[in-house]
Amino acid sequence: MRTLVAMVALALAASPALxxxxxxxxxxLKTETETKIKNNGVKVFTxxxxxxxxxxxxxxxxxxxxxxNKIVYKRGAVDAPRDTAGEAKPQPGEAKSQPGEAKSQPK
Numbered sequence: 106m107r108t109l110v111a112m113v114a115l116a117l118a119a120s121p122a123l124x125x126x127x128x129x130x131x132x133x134l135k136t137e138t139e140t141k142i143k144n145n146g147v148k149v150f151t152x153x154x155x156x157x158x159x160x161x162x163x164x165x166x167x168x169x170x171x172x173x174n175k176i177v178y179k180r181g182a183v184d185a186p187r188d189t190a191g192e193a194k195p196q197p198g199e200a201k202s203q204p205g206e207a208k209s210q211p212k
Contacts, residue, residue: 131169135176138166142178153177 131154142150154174155161163179 128171129169131174131176134167134169138176138178147180149182150178150180153179 135152154176157175161177163177165175166178167176
């Protein structure tokens, strides 16, 4: 009976230490994950730390800060925001029209 009480007491004493080792900071975990992905030969990817309840656009590869946040992996280049202000850029081979000049239509 004493052995059982001792084992339970030891388990209870060790549980906070075990919980502390499972809690990783997001920056540390993100760096470790980046290294592993690069070592696997992936060159273009993104890792994003988001709130645990946020909708993710990619694969969740880990949780951090005690489960408060998650790290989302997305392979490939991230689309840059498009510049919608201003004029459309001319295509290669297309002449740029001057102000007040009408474009000729092929007949």
